[in-house]
Every structure is written in structure tokens, then in C-alpha cells.
Amino acid sequence: MRLEDKLFLNRYQTDKHPHLRIKDREVCRHCEGKPCTFICPARVYVWNEREERIETAYEGCVECGTCRYGCAHDNIDWRNPRGGFGIIYKYG
Amino acid sequence: MAERFEVVVVGAGPAGLAAALTLARAGVEVIVFERGEHPGSKNVMGGVLYRHPTEAVVPGFYHQAPLERPVVEQRLWLLTGEAALTLGYKDMVFAGEPFNAFTVLRARFDRWLADQAVAAGALLINETVVEDLLWENERVVGVRTGREGGDVRAEVVVLAEGANSLLTQKAGLKPDGINTNQLAVAVKEIIALPREKIEDRFNLEEGQGCTIELLGEATKGMLGTAFIYTNKDSLSVGVGVLLASLVRRRLNPNDLLEHLKSHPMVRSLLAGGESKEYQGHLIPEGGYQAVPKLYGNGVLVVGDAAMLVNGVHREGSNLALTSGLLAARTILAAREKGDYSEANLAPYRRALEESFVLKDLKKYQGASFFFDQNPQFFTLYPGLLSRAAREFLTVDNVPKRAKQKRILREITAARSRFQIARDLYSLWRVMG
Numbered sequence: 001m002r003l004e005d006k007l008f009l010n011r012y013q014t015d016k017h018p019h020l021r022i023k024d025r026e027v028c029r030h031c032e033g034k035p036c037t038f039i040c041p042a043r044v045y046v047w048n049e050r051e052e053r054i055e056t057a058y059e060g061c062v063e064c065g066t067c068r069y070g071c072a073h074d075n076i077d078w079r080n081p082r083g084g085f086g087i088i089y090k091y092g
Numbered sequence: 093m094a095e096r097f098e099v100v101v102v103g104a105g106p107a108g109l110a111a112a113l114t115l116a117r118a119g120v121e122v123i124v125f126e127r128g129e130h131p132g133s134k135n136v137m138g139g140v141l142y143r144h145p146t147e148a149v150v151p152g153f154y155h156q157a158p159l160e161r162p163v164v165e166q167r168l169w170l171l172t173g174e175a176a177l178t179l180g181y182k183d184m185v186f187a188g189e190p191f192n193a194f195t196v197l198r199a200r201f202d203r204w205l206a207d208q209a210v211a212a213g214a215l216l217i218n219e220t221v222v223e224d225l226l227w228e229n230e231r232v233v234g235v236r237t238g239r240e241g242g243d244v245r246a247e248v249v250v251l252a253e254g255a256n257s258l259l260t261q262k263a264g265l266k267p268d269g270i271n272t273n274q275l276a277v278a279v280k281e282i283i284a285l286p287r288e289k290i291e292d293r294f295n296l297e298e299g300q301g302c303t304i305e306l307l308g309e310a311t312k313g314m315l316g317t318a319f320i321y322t323n324k325d326s327l328s329v330g331v332g333v334l335l336a337s338l339v340r341r342r343l344n345p346n347d348l349l350e351h352l353k354s355h356p357m358v359r360s361l362l363a364g365g366e367s368k369e370y371q372g373h374l375i376p377e378g379g380y381q382a383v384p385k386l387y388g389n390g391v392l393v394v395g396d397a398a399m400l401v402n403g404v405h406r407e408g409s410n411l412a413l414t415s416g417l418l419a420a421r422t423i424l425a426a427r428e429k430g431d432y433s434e435a436n437l438a439p440y441r442r443a444l445e446e447s448f449v450l451k452d453l454k455k456y457q458g459a460s461f462f463f464d465q466n467p468q469f470f471t472l473y474p475g476l477l478s479r480a481a482r483e484f485l486t487v488d489n490v491p492k493r494a495k496q497k498r499i500l501r502e503i504t505a506a507r508s509r510f511q512i513a514r515d516l517y518s519l520w521r522v523m524g
Contacts, residue, residue, distance in 0.1 A: 003346045006281070006370035013129070039338050041279045041345045041372030062372035063134060065256030066277045066345075069270050069374070070335055080127050080258070083238050084219030088133045091282045091326070091369045092199030 003043055007060045015085035018058040020044065020067070021077040028054045031073060039070045062087050094243040097123045097215075099423060100235050101250045102222045102259060104131035105198075106409050107395025108252025109205045110149045110416030111423075116212035118424055123215045123244060124206070125222050125237060132202030135254070136280065136373040137408060139321045139328045140303060141201065143191040145410040149417055150208055157204050160195040160323035161301025162187060169357065171309040172478040176357045187300055195301050195321045195328070197282070225249060225263055231389030231433070232263070248423055248432045249391050252416065255374040257397035265393055266384030272336040273464060274378025276316055276403065279345040280330030281353075283365035287325045293361055294322055305406065308474030310352055314341060315463045315470060317406065318352045320361060326368060327361070329353065332375055334464065345372065377403040380450065380457035387437040392419045400449055404456045404523070411449050418443040462522045468507070468515065476503050 022028060029052050036045040042060040045067065047053075063086055068078035080086075099115055101108045104126035115122045128134040140163065146153055165182035186192045210216050226234040226243060234245035251260050255275070261268045285293075294302050301322040310318035316333030331348050338345065352358055376382070376399040383400070386393050394400075395412035402411060422440040426432045444450045463469055480499045490498075503512070 001350065001367060003370075006346070006367060009367055009369055033339070033342070035339045035342075038342055038344045039277065039335065041277065041370075043344065043346070062370070063256070064277065064372040064374050066275075066335060066372070066374060068256070069272055069275055070339055074269055078256075078258075080221045083127055083221050084129050086134075088129050089136065089199045089369065089371060091197045092132050092135050092137075092202070092371070 007042055010062070011088045011090060012059065013085050013088055014059050015081050017082065018056065019079045019081040019086065020056050020058045020061060022054055022056065023075045023077050025053055027073045027075045031075075033072070035070050035072065036067045036076065040067050094234065094245045096245045097121045098247050098427070099123070099250060100125065100244055100246040100248075101252055102235065103252035103254055103395075103397075104206050104216065105135050105202060105252060105254060105395060105412065106205065107397075107412035107416040108250060109202070109209050110413045111250050111252065111394060111420040112214040113149060113205070113209040113212055114417055114420035115423060116209055116214040118420075119213070120424070120427065122213075123217060123246075124209065125220045125235070126206070126216065126218045127221045128218065130203050130218055131206035131216070132199040135198040135202050136278075136371045137198055138278070138280065138319050138330060138406065139195045139197065139323070140193050140406065140409070141196045142193045142407070142410040145413045147190075149413050150205070154191060154194065158196070158200040160197060161299060162191050163193040163195060163303055164296070164300045165302035167302060167304040169304055169306045169310070170474045170477065171306055171355060171357060172475050173309055174356060175478045175482065177474070177477055177481055182302075187297070195303070195323050197323060197328075222253070222259060225259060225391070232391040247390065248426070248437070250416075250419055250423075251391065251393045251397050252395050253397045255376045255396040257393075260384060260393050260397045263388070263391065265386075265388060265391070270376070270382075271378070272339060273334065273460070274376065274382045274399070275335045276332045276375040276377045277335050277338055277345050278330055278332030278373050278375055279349050280328055280371045280373075281349065282323075282326050282368040282371075283329055283362055284326045284368050285365045289364070290322050290325070290327065296322065306352070306358075308470060309355065311470065312341070312343065312348065312351065313467065313471035314338070315460070315467070319406070320358065327365065329358075329362065334377070334460070336464070346370075375403070375408070376401050377460055379403070379460050380453040383450070383453065386441045386444070387434060389434045390432050392422065392437055392440055394419045400453070402452050402456065404459055405452070407452075414447060414449050415444060418447065456523070458522045462518065466515070466518070469519070472506060476506055
């Protein structure tokens with residue numbers, strides 16, 4: 001089953017304000033392994049080769065926090081989505 | 093003028109709610125902030141809730157709480173590419189009162205537990221993020237919420253914010269940014285199946301449940317476990333591995349889960365099921381050495397935020413509930429004295445040390461590091477054991493003694509007798 005289809009099963013109350021932010025885009029350009037692009041369960045982070053930047057699809061975030069701790073450069077400003085926004089688990 | 097309560101609890105999970113419920117029952121003015129739409133809407137675990145520690149918080153909870161199935165059987169599967177070595181224990185004593193453990197779905201159970209706290213007199217405020225602690229003269233005096241004019245003052249704040257413990261880190265109780273060796277990333281899918289199918293496939297009587305823990309190829313040899321738990325009319329299927337090894341191996345957690353689901357031992361259990369939800373969560377598995385400072389002036393830390401997880405036995409909810417209960421008792425004792433300073437909250441740590449919570453974490457304090465440094469237990473040995481079983485069980489007119497020799501030769505070619513003896517000895521040292 002494709003990840004996109006799985007995320008589609010989840011219920012989200014999407015905030016128009018992203019709760020994830022790359023602190024310094026220059027750091028990503030020089031980041032060797034770019035772990036955020038594969039450790040995230042929801043694959044929120046995608047490296048855009050042409051524009052040399054990390055795209056952040058925060059809408060699918062399951063709010064685990066893996067990226068915050070897995071980024072070797074501590075380059076992700078991770079905040080909780082505003083109250084009531086973000087993932088709403090039906091089962092948990 | 094800020095609102096004022098005796099106690100603020102940050103987070104409506106088992107730890108925070110155990111604290112809030114116990115305090116409310118004792119007549120303490122307690123307010124619980126939950127960032128989700130309702131308690132449980134952000135909360136995830138594999139799914140096992142233990143009866144004994146839960147009853148310490150809500151006696152007789154299993155008569156009313158939304159539980160899935162009582163666990164009557166626990167299985168352990170050591171997977172290789174196309175085989176599995178299995179071990180299990182089934183006991184009908186676990187099928188009736190007082191029960192041992194239940195599978196649960198947290199979005200339902202936590203909501204119910206919060207209802208109990210509210211019924212006891214706690215005030216629950218949903219959809220509210222606590223963004224910071226309020227400090228005065230080096231003591232915590234309340235919280236700042238994301239709501240406008242949302243400062244709430246309190247005598248003591250209980251941090252029950254979960255594994256991604258931003259406030260605990262901000263308060264300097266634990267270092268900012270947890271080491272990737274101390275965190276596991278887990279993903280899980282809820283897969284719906286008719287209850288009769290579940291009972292047939294898992295050899296269960298009506299309403300009963302079982303758990304399967306899977307090692308070896310289930311995590312592609314990484315430090316971690318996979319699991320399949322039976323709910324009423326769904327399965328919880330997941331895999332959790334150490335974040336450090338995930339980074340090292342450049343793997344994606346969902347790809348791991350799909351790998352597990354496609355294993356011949358697993359896919360037949362899931363066949364025809366319909367995925368309902370996909371979840372991801374961190375598990376703080378740093379063990380005893382990673383436990384942060386658990387108290388300060390006007391503040392206590394409980395549950396996952398306090399890294400109270402026993403990864404070896406996949407226990408967490410029981411440590412969370414017990415820590416919440418012990419935190420509440422400490423607060424009640426401090427309340428008698430009218431002083432919530434650090435010295436009066438320190439007994440919380442001692443109470444945890446005297447309970448199974450820190451005793452168990454201490455027992456396994458070397459385990460995570462040991463298995464990370466000795467990957468052969470998750471890679472080499474499952475393969476060797478599996479091939480030994482295959483050789484021994486293949487009937488091909490080779491005499492048994494010759495088979496034994498052949499097995500021994502293969503094993504000692506892969507790892508010397510001396511190394512095996514040393515592995516077994518250190519395994520016993522770490523786990524025994």
C-alpha cells in the first residue's frame with residue numbers, strides 16, 4: 001500500500017500555518033545524508049533537486065517528532081500545531 | 093489577572109490523567125491541558141494496557157472502559173526471510189478476572205480515562221497547547237498556553253507531554269534534543285478484519301486476544317521489534333526501531349512496515365483486511381541512564397516525557413500510569429506542608445526508585461547500548477537458529493548425529509565457540 005494512500009486514511013484538521021520550519025536552508029544544501037527525507041514516517045520532507053531546497057509537506061505530519069531529533073544539524077523548528085489542529089487519531 | 097489552580101497537568105495521556113484523577117479525588121483543584129481535539133486524539137501506543145497498574149488508578153476499570161480484548165496469549169516470533177522460529181505462552185487464567193492485560197485503542201481509552209478525571213472534579217481544556225512554563229525566582233509558577241490571555245498560575249505543574257517533550261527540554265530538566273540512540277521510531281497501521289476471522293486466524297475463543305512480538309527480519313535486523321495485536325474487529329500491526337539505526341541504514345519506517353506486512357508469516361494473517369489508519373510515534377527507550385531530572389521547584393515530569401519505558405518488555409502504559417499516581421501522591425504530601433519546593437517534590441524520584449518503574453529500568457540499563465553494539469543478536473543468530481531448525485526438521489535419511497555435526501559446523505564457521513560463549517555470558521549479564 002502506498003504511503004500517500006495511507007495518509008489519506010487519516011483525519012487531519014489542517015492549519016494554514018505550518019508547524020514545521022527549516023531554520024536555515026543553507027544548512028540543508030550542505031547536509032550530507034539528508035536523513036529527514038527518509039526517517040519521517042509520513043515522508044513530509046522531500047529534497048527538491050532543482051531548487052536545492054527541502055519541501056515540507058507539513059499537512060501529512062503525524063506529529064511524532066522524529067525529524068526534530070533525527071536532523072543532525074538541529075535545523076528543524078518543530079512546534080506543536082495550534083490547539084485542535086493537525087492529526088486527529090480515530091483509533092490511536 | 094491569570095487564572096489560578098493548585099495543579100496544572102500538561103497532556104491528557106495515561107500519566108497525566110492518572111495524576112489528575114488522583115488529585116481531583118483528593119479535592120485538589122486541577123486543570124488538564126490537552127492539545128488535541130479530545131484526549132487520545134494525538135496518542136499512540138502498540139496497544140497493551142496492563143490490568144494491575146490501571147486498577148491502582150481506576151479500580152474495576154475493566155467493567156466499563158473501552159477495551160479491545162483481554163490478552164490470553166503472548167507469542168514471540170524470530171523471523172528470517174522466509175521462515176519463523178516461534179515461542180508462545182497461552183494461559184486461560186488470563187482470560188478471566190482479574191485479567192492481566194488488554195489490547196486497547198488509545199483514542200478511545202484515553203478519552204474514557206479523561207471522563208473519569210472530569211467526573212472526579214478535574215477541569216479538562218482541549219485544543220490548547222501549553223507553549224511555555226512561567227517562572228518566578230527560579231521556580232515554576234504556571235504555564236503559558238496558546239490561547240489569548242492564556243496564562244494559568246499553579247502551585248505545581250505536572251509535565252505529561254509525551255515522548256516529544258518540548259517543555260521538559262525547555263525547562264532544562266533534560267538536554268535539548270534527545271540522542272538518536274535513546275529514541276525508537278514506531279509506525280503502526282490499524283487493519284480492520286471481521287471478529288470471527290481474527291478469532292479463527294489467531295486461534296482465539298470469542299472475545300479473547302493475543303499479541304505477537306516479532307524480531308530479526310521483522311526489523312531488517314535492526315534493534316527493535318515489530319508487533320501484531322488483536323483488537324475487537326481490527327489488528328494493530330506495527331514496527332519500531334532505534335532512530336540511530338534507521339538513520340544509519342537510510343530506511344523509511346513505512347517501508348519497514350510494508351516489508352513486515354509482506355512476510356509470508358504475516359501476510360496470511362492480514363489477508364483481506366482493510367487499512368483504517370496510519371500512525372507514527374516516538375518511543376523514549378534510553379532507559380535508566382536517560383531518565384531526566386524528574387522534579388524541580390514547582391514541577392514534576394511523568395510518563396514518556398520522563399522516558400519511563402521498558403523497551404525490553406514492551407511496557408510503557410503501566411510505567412506512565414504508576415508515575416502519574418506517584419507524582420500525585422507526592423503532590424498531596426507536599427500540599428500538607430504547603431510547600432512545593434524541590435525538596436518536597438524529591439520524594440517522587442525516591443518513590444519511583446522503590447517501585448518496579450525505576451527498578452526495572454535499572455535492571456535493563458545496559459540493554460539498549462548492548463544490543464546496538466552487538467547486532468549479531470538481531471542479525472546473525474536468528475538466521476543461524478532458523479537454519480539449524482530447518483536442517484534438523486528436514487527428513488532426508490541423514491542420521492541425526494550427522495545433522496547435529498553439520499549444524500554445529502555451520503554455527504561455528506559463522507561465529508567461534510569462544511565468541512558464542514562470550515555472547516551468551518554478556519547477554520545473561522545484561523538481561524538476567
